[in-house]
Amino acid sequence: MHIPDGFIAPQMYLPAYACAAGLWLHALRRVRAKLREETIPLMAVLTAVVFVLMSIALPLPGGTSAHASGVAILAILFGVRVGFLLMTLVLLLQALILGAGGITSLPINALAIGGAGALAAVGSFRLLRGAGRPRREALALITAGWVSVVVPAALVAIALGVQPALAHAPDGTPRFFPFGLAITVPALVVPHLLVGVGEGALTLLIYRLVASRRNERAGWQ
């Protein structure tokens, strides 16, 4: 879902960089306050896991497919701040290695997917999880996966949809993304309502498989 380079006006991406930079520093400080020997290798390896996870195609009914984001499982297992930082690194590497996303859209993608997506996933998971009740936990995990996709999709749609109003020529011709909110919100949010179900199912399955190996990672969080 992330925005490619060239469609966001500097009027938006420069303030977004300032905002994201503040949050990156804050998250890094909080992570470093708990810095242990394992933190750097663990974060690096998880960055690689999420990078690869994002290349996994989720088949959807009807023969189409979407790509996993992995932000929900990452945020639930390791916290919102780690999720935000790692998603930023993943997006940076994607921009530089694959040319996916981009440098101008990096802060918006990071804030939407890594920030809001992680926050929404952890928030909904904590809200819905019932201690010792597997069915409620399953529902909480599916919902967490779903909101981790739908909330960023809505934010990305808003970021794109305001471009014509934000940057246009004197005659009204757009200079960046050409379509307004009336088009971007349904165009992005509606398909992601379905993609979110796939992400939710994957979040549940990964969580269960990882939980079965929880003893191995005791003490990491």
Added chain:
Amino acid sequence: MIRHATRHRLLLLAYLLWVVLLTSVHDLRLLGGALILVGLLSGRAAPRLAWRALRAFVWFNLIVSVSYLLASLWRGDVTWSYLALINLRVAALSLSTFWLAERIDLLAALRFSETLRYLLSIAYGQIFAMRRLLVDFRDALRSRTVGSLRLRDLYRQRAAAAAFLFGRGLRDAGEITLAMRSRGFFDEEHAGRGCA
């Protein structure tokens, strides 16, 4: 090494300024000139980099351009200059990014933060190893499947692969920690030199 790092840091800074410039200019001739300039700077690698850049942006741009064209035709007011502007800008940005990726030593450019440098260098190596594993899993599934798989089985395979990667990642992180400890990384860090 310091000079090498400074050079690559300056290259990164120049690229960032170039990106801001490309998104601040709306003149077709200037954007066209910028695209030609990056193409010339790429030298012999230009066709290869252009192909990679094209593959990265072509689908999204095609969807946006065709949708815009259809909407404009519907209104009876096609602005061709917008289509040229957005495609030239995206092409110039994309080619510039691939040009940078080919030339920059990112780890040297990020020497100001040892934490970031270690993070990226470990992550970079792991990405290639894990991508190979994922391809192996996919091929293994294909080779053992007659006909088409049910949606449920596809999800279980994807989840198993993802969980395996998480498990392997956690195990590898432990091993990398031991390797870093044995090389004195954490001693330097605690002395205030390693981590920034």
